[in-house]
Amino acid sequence: MFSTIKADLRRKAEWYDLPPDKVGSLIKAFFSDGSTAQLLYRLMRFCQSYAFLKPIAIIVYRLNVFFGHVVIGRGASIGEEFVIIHSFGIVINSAVKAGTGLVIEHGVTIGAEKGLSPVLGNNVFIGAGAKIIGAVTIGNDVKIGANAVVTKSLPDGATAVGVPAKVIKIYGEKVSADSTVI
Numbered sequence: 001m002f003s004t005i006k007a008d009l010r011r012k013a014e015w016y017d018l019p020p021d022k023v024g025s026l027i028k029a030f031f032s033d034g035s036t037a038q039l040l041y042r043l044m045r046f047c048q049s050y051a052f053l054k055p056i057a058i059i060v061y062r063l064n065v066f067f068g069h070v071v072i073g074r075g076a077s078i079g080e081e082f083v084i085i086h087s088f089g090i091v092i093n094s095a096v097k098a099g100t101g102l103v104i105e106h107g108v109t110i111g112a113e114k115g116l117s118p119v120l121g122n123n124v125f126i127g128a129g130a131k132i133i134g135a136v137t138i139g140n141d142v143k144i145g146a147n148a149v150v151t152k153s154l155p156d157g158a159t160a161v162g163v164p165a166k167v168i169k170i171y172g173e174k175v176s177a178d179s180t181v182i
Helices: 002-015 023-030 035-048 051-068
Strands: 070-072 090-092 109-111 131-133 158-161 166-170
Touching: 002 023, 002 035, 035 051, 035 070, 051 070
Parallel strands: 070 090, 090 109, 109 131
Antiparallel strands: 158 166
């Protein structure tokens, strides 16, 4: 658990353009917005993995709602280097699976539709207010713009914006308007 928290804080320090291996950078990342929610999520997942600690996981979940202003389901699986920039209004379904390097801004919802939840790849950025709903797969190295609504899968390297979300770039190259990537 502690190595995962350290990886999360290193990634957050990098996000703030701080040297990730300096103690001062990690302390600054620890006290920045969203870190309470990240740390409580990690503690909740640790408790959730041991049967005798599951009652504590429920309490930590509630503490995260109260102090972190975020709802992350107890079954949600998020890899290392998880960063929450601002935690207010974030909702993540219990069945969500995410790889390493997930960065989330405030107001994000990653939720189920008809009992099916999204699966996110590695190095995914989700902008403020964005929604990812249903049985979609989000590839690696994806950027989802602020307030985008994603209801279809996104390929690796995609930049998606709008309602409904449309891919405008793949690995920095513009996608033509007549292309049907999604």
